[in-house]
Amino acid sequence: MRVLDNIPIQLDLEEVKGQLRLNTKAGSSSDVRELVGIAESLIQAKAVYEVSYIGQRGEDTVEVNGVTFTSRVLRVNLDKVGRVFPFIITIGKALEHEASSCNDLLRQFYLETIGDMALRFSRQYLEEYLKRHFGLGQLSRMSPGSLKDWPVTEQSPFFSLFGNVEELIGVTLTESMLMIPRKSISGIFFPTEVMFFSCQLCPRKGCPARKAPYDETLRKKYGLNDE
Ligand code: SF4
16 A cells, blocks of 8 residues: 655646636736645645555456456456556545635635645546556546446445545545545556547536537447446
């Protein structure tokens, strides 16, 4: 089990402005700088990861460090892979407390959005860290709950890969499989020649977070039934 307990968050001011949909009029830069400063003082980004090995493979199952996961897509994605990197990342609870205790709804939205950006930054940081430390090329990732094929109930066996996650990085799992703090993500990084995005297999229309177009043909290749 390895922990990165002080991920240095560096947010690009122009990118933050774009995400907050703020124009570049005089005044907005210092406002954004102030918001980012507040957010950065509250963020405590941490990650835990485990170098894990693939065991038995079934029709729709795959074993990772002795824990069996049920997902056709994960099984197919890990077909030719021997070593993977399950991870959990959080930016802590202070920023979301600040946002939820704020009466100004716009400010609340700004802080939440900056928190989401910090979480994405942390995920990219971990990805680059793993590539450097393990001499890896391209990585893709999958998360429990990102597809119907790998439901959120799989968070429970996923967390068991790490032991006491609360002690390690302060993240707990509720009975309904939500992570606390809310601004946390979990998933498995795996080496890949062709980039994979869960969005390619997800038919949800109008999703603002879509990273790749829906691909009906790919769904068939994975042997998934119609939604
Ligand atoms: S399209 Fe949206 S809901 Fe579907 S996997 Fe991508 S981000 Fe998730």
